[in-house]
Amino acid sequence: MKARSEFRNVHHVCMVSDFFYPNMGGVESHIYHLAQCLRARGHKVIIVTHAYGNRTGIRYLTNGMKAYYLPMLPFYNQCALPTVFTTLPIMRQIFIREKITVVHGHSAFSTLAHEAMFHARTMNINAVFTDHSLFGFADASSIITNAILRFSLSGVNHGICVSNTSKENTVLRSGINPELVSVIPNAVDAVMFTPDPSQRTPGQITIVVVSRLVYRKGIDLLAGVIPSICEKYPDVQFLIGGDGPKRVLLEEVREQHQLHNRVKLLGTIAHTEVRNVLVKGDIFLNPSLTEAFCIAIVEAASCGLQVVSTRVGGVPEVLPPEFIRLAQPSVSSLLTEVEGAIHDHRMGLYLPVHVAHNRIKAMYRWQDVARQTEAVYDRLQLSPALDSWERITMYRNSGPFAGIIFTMLAIINYFFLWFLEWWQPLENIDVLSEAPLDTSGSFSDNHDITGSSSNRKLCKEN
Amino acid sequence: MADKKKWKKILYENQGVPDNYVDETFLDEMRKNVYTREYEYWNVVKESGTLTQQASSVCIFVVIFIYMDNNSIKPEILFIVSSILTLIGYIVYHVISHNNGIAQGNSRTWWDDFKTCVIFIGFGFGLSPVLMTLTDTISTDTIYAMTAFMLIANVIFHDYSATAPVVSGALSLNAAIFASVCLASRLHTTWHAFATVSFAVEIFALWPEFRRKLKKNVQYSQVTMTITLGVATSVSIATVSLTGAVIFSLLHIFVTFICPAWLISLQPYKNNIYGPWDEAVIEK
Numbered sequence: 001m002k003a004r005s006e007f008r009n010v011h012h013v014c015m016v017s018d019f020f021y022p023n024m025g026g027v028e029s030h031i032y033h034l035a036q037c038l039r040a041r042g043h044k045v046i047i048v049t050h051a052y053g054n055r056t057g058i059r060y061l062t063n064g065m066k067a068y069y070l071p072m073l074p075f076y077n078q079c080a081l082p083t084v085f086t087t088l089p090i091m092r093q094i095f096i097r098e099k100i101t102v103v104h105g106h107s108a109f110s111t112l113a114h115e116a117m118f119h120a121r122t123m124n125i126n127a128v129f130t131d132h133s134l135f136g137f138a139d140a141s142s143i144i145t146n147a148i149l150r151f152s153l154s155g156v157n158h159g160i161c162v163s164n165t166s167k168e169n170t171v172l173r174s175g176i177n178p179e180l181v182s183v184i185p186n187a188v189d190a191v192m193f194t195p196d197p198s199q200r201t202p203g204q205i206t207i208v209v210v211s212r213l214v215y216r217k218g219i220d221l222l223a224g225v226i227p228s229i230c231e232k233y234p235d236v237q238f239l240i241g242g243d244g245p246k247r248v249l250l251e252e253v254r255e256q257h258q259l260h261n262r263v264k265l266l267g268t269i270a271h272t273e274v275r276n277v278l279v280k281g282d283i284f285l286n287p288s289l290t291e292a293f294c295i296a297i298v299e300a301a302s303c304g305l306q307v308v309s310t311r312v313g314g315v316p317e318v319l320p321p322e323f324i325r326l327a328q329p330s331v332s333s334l335l336t337e338v339e340g341a342i343h344d345h346r347m348g349l350y351l352p353v354h355v356a357h358n359r360i361k362a363m364y365r366w367q368d369v370a371r372q373t374e375a376v377y378d379r380l381q382l383s384p385a386l387d388s389w390e391r392i393t394m395y396r397n398s399g400p401f402a403g404i405i406f407t408m409l410a411i412i413n414y415f416f417l418w419f420l421e422w423w424q425p426l427e428n429i430d431v432l433s434e435a436p437l438d439t440s441g442s443f444s445d446n447h448d449i450t451g452s453s454s455n456r457k458l459c460k461e462n
Numbered sequence: 463m464a465d466k467k468k469w470k471k472i473l474y475e476n477q478g479v480p481d482n483y484v485d486e487t488f489l490d491e492m493r494k495n496v497y498t499r500e501y502e503y504w505n506v507v508k509e510s511g512t513l514t515q516q517a518s519s520v521c522i523f524v525v526i527f528i529y530m531d532n533n534s535i536k537p538e539i540l541f542i543v544s545s546i547l548t549l550i551g552y553i554v555y556h557v558i559s560h561n562n563g564i565a566q567g568n569s570r571t572w573w574d575d576f577k578t579c580v581i582f583i584g585f586g587f588g589l590s591p592v593l594m595t596l597t598d599t600i601s602t603d604t605i606y607a608m609t610a611f612m613l614i615a616n617v618i619f620h621d622y623s624a625t626a627p628v629v630s631g632a633l634s635l636n637a638a639i640f641a642s643v644c645l646a647s648r649l650h651t652t653w654h655a656f657a658t659v660s661f662a663v664e665i666f667a668l669w670p671e672f673r674r675k676l677k678k679n680v681q682y683s684q685v686t687m688t689i690t691l692g693v694a695t696s697v698s699i700a701t702v703s704l705t706g707a708v709i710f711s712l713l714h715i716f717v718t719f720i721c722p723a724w725l726i727s728l729q730p731y732k733n734n735i736y737g738p739w740d741e742a743v744i745e746k
Contacts, residue, residue, distance in 0.1 A: 134739040135739070136739070136740050136741060137734065138734070163473060164471045164473070165471075165738050165739055168488065168489050168491075168492070168738075168739065169739040172489070172735060172737075179482055180482065181482060182480075183473070183481055183482075185473040218742075218744075220744060221744060289741050290739070290740070290741040290742065292739075312741075313738060313739055314473075317471055317472050317473045317474075319474060320472075329743070329744055330744060331744075364474075376481070
């Protein structure tokens, strides 16, 4: 690490995704934390997303991090309308103004990210893509997303996945060379997820579930587990955070078995409140049916809870066996593991909470994520740049029929770019002067949403 | 790392390999074509009869309409013949059920069936003057176009006992009855309209049910039925239009012999991928 820090390239990174604050979710906080930590390492990072309500234009987040909210309407699930070419003029302006050297797109669902990476490659800027989710291969929606991904990734220089399973999935879906995909796990803000055993109910065992209440998160399994556990163990209670269409199912189960005093449904909880719910519990249960990484179990483990989860997607890779019990996605298997966890709890066979917290803290740190991501950027600069013709050939090779369409799109984009270069010449675009990088936090009054000061400290300690 | 430890698929430890390291176990957990079905050619040929039988039934219906339009067949004759055939079918259906010891789940007696039948005939006869004039004001070309659409819809959505989202027995039957009402209005008397609609109910509602029963319980009935219906339909179309008969026969042969071979030849290209990234199915 020392050798690298001696001569370090400063990257001008543009993070692009449809998903960013004020929207809440895993991708949003990933981008935010990664960007903050990259800035703390001396890089220049801006964020590009689409407008949220009347939040348009340029905003400054904590630490003066710049975010462009492009004036585009989301049309479905917070995604911008896919128009392929129409975003080129504004993207070109931003890339030139900010002297961007790397465009980093996030999430396979985000049309804005795909378009930005496509334009970046046309302008011969390096593009990196982080895939946050897993896809099947059977249903219509995944077939379409896979086709888009195949197109998008055949141009991208490097891919990043959050787990090994996610990497296998991405490689299969996009046909990209596996050497060009790095596995960089997510991280937790360990400062936010500290244990507090005094919050627990003495003499009782509390099982916590925090998840959106939807089918994919395995709420049907949960509904099968609750009555049996409550019947067998009179000292066990459930604490369930989150909301969604499957809430009705849980309410039904609670009604049917008269468990109102033992199953608490908290509804939606803000991200900042999650920790306060987690510390009340002894066991964390994740019944999800599909997960690329599952940050929730890491957060729970960081708060010192024993974790029980289904063995799906990337979950088995995330925690060492002493932290987690893995079950098959069936009610009976999940029951066995929950009972095992209750037994362990009674016998005291679990890691002391502070030991667990400290181990997790060292395992998944945003600084490591930033360092690894930086290594990816560094490697890109060493690899030889492709000229336009080589790039078009790459698109052509990505499929017998699709290849023709991809090639056509790429060529049209080149023509459009040439037209723009004549219409809005380079010298007419204001390039930002090299202001000193602001890592001192002089903008820190502008606590936009999550502006956690703890996070800033965290990123600077490296 | 001097001693090369075996790489594990974990994230919680730094294993001393670059982030883009590809282990030899990469994609080991991938499975291909787990649930693929092996098809046997003659079996598929036999099963294709289910489709051609329905198509034949539709053609016979249209041919009967043309006969009535030409006055080559009297509606009374059609009604009597089709009723007798239905009665025979009804008896055979019950004999088969009885022989196979199938308990009548819905405890309907022949008396219930008789009542339904009387009610239907009564209403059909009473309403046929209305049916006859219902679409009088619509141009004949529109009626024919609509009928064609509806009959195609009948063939597409018919329940061939396949589990697919496109199957809808109700939609299929309604489309066919709608087509018959359209055609009924182009005929000459209320008797014609009544005969057409009741024939449509017999051939589109009762007949497929009967064929399903036969196929399930009587050996060789599927092949016999396909051949008999196919030949009968070709001959009856030939009396109206020779070109039509040739096209029908060619289509019939295409569906019966070439499509199954096509399906089997495409089967090796099937490439379904399964792995740990799939959404788990809740095990019971």
